[in-house]
Amino acid sequence: MSHRPLSKEDIYTLLHDRTKKWDFPTLSTLPHPYQLKSCEQACKFLAQKMRENPECKILVVGDYDVDGVIASVVMMKFFALLGYQHISYVIPSRFSDGYGVSKAIIEANPSDVVITVDNGITAYEAAEYCKQQGIALIITDHHIPKDTLPNADFIINPQQKDCTFAQKEICGALVAWYFCAGLKIALGASVAITPLLELVMLATIADMMPLTQINKCIVLYGLKQLPSSQIPALQKLQSRLKTRYITATDISFSLTPLLNAAGRMEEGRIASEFLLLDSSSLEANMHASQESNAPISTQLARALDSGLESLLRLNQKRKDTAKSVLESAIATAIVYDNAVIAKGEDWHEGVLGIVAAQMANHYKKPAIVLARTKELGLESMLKGSARSYGEADLMSVLLGAREILGEFGGHSKAAGLSVECERFDRLCAYLEGLCELPQCQSTQEGLEILPIDVKDIDTELFALLQRFEPYGQGNPKPILQARLQIRQISPIKQHKKLRFFGTDLWGICFFCEQELRVKEWILASFSMQMDAYRGVPMMVLQEVEKL
Secondary structure: OOOOOOHHHHHHHHHHHHHOOOOOOOOOHOHHHHHHOOOOHHHHHHHHHHHHHHOOOOOOOOOOOOOHHHHHHHHHHHHHHHHHOOOEOOEEEEEOOOOOOOHHHHOOOOOOEEEEEEEOOOOHHHHHHHHOOOOEEEEEOOOOOOOOOOOOOEEEEEOOOOOOOOOOOOHHHHHHHHHHHHHHHOOOOOOHHHHHHHHHHHHHOOOOOOHHHHHHHHHHHHHHHHHHHHOOOHHHHHHOOOOOOOOOOHHHHHHHHHHHHHHHHOOOHHHHHHHHHHHOOOHHHHHHHOOOOOOOHHHHHHHHHHHHHHHHHHOOOOHHHHHHHHHHHHHHOEEEEOEEEEEOOOOOHHHHHHHHHHHHHOOOOOEHHHHHHHHOOOOOOOEEEEEEOOEEEEEHHHHHHOOOOOOEEEOOEEEEEEEHHHHHHHHHHHHHHOOOOOOOOOOOOOOOOOOEEEOOOHHHHHHHHOOEEEEEEEEOOOOOOEEEEEEEEEOOOOOOEEOOOOOOOOOOOOOOOOEEEEEEEEEEEEEEOOOOOOOEEEEEEEEEEEO
16 A cells, blocks of 8 residues: 555545535425426427317326336326326337337327327437327436437426426436426416335436436435435335335345346336336226235235335346356457457347346456347347446447447436347447547546555444435445555355454455465455444455455
8 A cells, every 4th residue: 555544534525525516405496397408398388289189198108217117107107196187108029119218109099199208319200100109208207318309299307408497317216306306487376296206216326327416416305305205106115125224225236236137027017117106007097906805005005015025026037137247258358458248149139238237346447249130121220238348438438339329218327229230240340440439528537545544444434425325327426545454354155344453443355365364464455334223333344455
């Protein structure tokens, strides 16, 4: 360790300086909904439509990932709070509908107004169809627009160049929530929509949004409220958490994969119906229930159990499938200086995003994973996913290949794309020629490993670090480093639990293959987290170097 150890005051100053420009400490400080371009006009338009025609048919079209599912659920719950019944929603099938709103979906679901959530910014054909049919189209999205926008009545997307909203990178569910907040104002309604931010918190984490500014405020609120949530599905999901000290990392690893598995392996609607379960929805459907004689509370408990079991089953299927595809992808990967790409013939389309993320972490560079599509008449196309690594701006990379690619879209960290099979070699040549990756505009100053003296590794240090939660994308958890002398070693399966001279805190080294001895000196890089079982802070060792 070449640098002098930092004091707790030094570490506090570094973390404070990193976050001091994030201007939204409480929900009351969040921007007004009408600061989103076109939001005020769209909300007043829809409010007038609803007043003029109390039976105005509204169709919400979402997406099959967590963000799109939750955005749809937020919209449906909001209209349920209003008591408005002439609304329905569609979660497109990844396998039969493809991504986002389409002419076919609108034709199959007659409506007066179509609202997209977490999609629509490239829905040119659907927009033209709506114009021809006299259907109002309101697009709410957060993906990066192309040079030409769809011919919609209103487009609400903070990524538009002329939108001055305080934060560009917010998830689709938050854009949908903001639209609901704006419509609430336009209608003069007195319903409480703040609790819906508990759902938006999940989407923000799942969609890898930077946990800065507005996003940080939303996630902090959601994490604080989650243990006392009144949303039945969130109460049920918490049974999967093995800790009372819930962090964004716990959500990312334990909850959002369950919701994502539905759209990846079967239908995203499995997840949306689970999230929409409550007493009122069961009462409305009581005539269709075979258990209509059972109390509503009993029906709800059984429905939640059944819904969670379905998600767990699909998640296990997702894990098994992703493991198989990852092995094949690594075996056939083409690795360039600044990117990696793999393609396969029979890889499951639903896990390509997961595999791309795993490959990006494995090779430490952006990854593209493609599979030949099995859709009728499209056998000549490769479809797949791309994931970024570090601060590489993935959308800038793909925009540079726009002449090669077919349809593509997403944001700086994740994207979906397609390319004709005969153009695959051209795409490879483009990736090979990437001399320097475009970088995202950094929202915070990075922190290198922070050296610290063993005497300062205590509960006070952990409390200091907790003050700057939530950690995640855009606000990485601090990594500390210290010279430590081992006092005690306790093997736990493949892991090693360690105690050190000079601190009362335990450390754990997961999947530790190193031979360590008592009284041995090591240089350890570690993070800190709460021990879920003992309720005390612990060190999580990430790198161990013998001295």
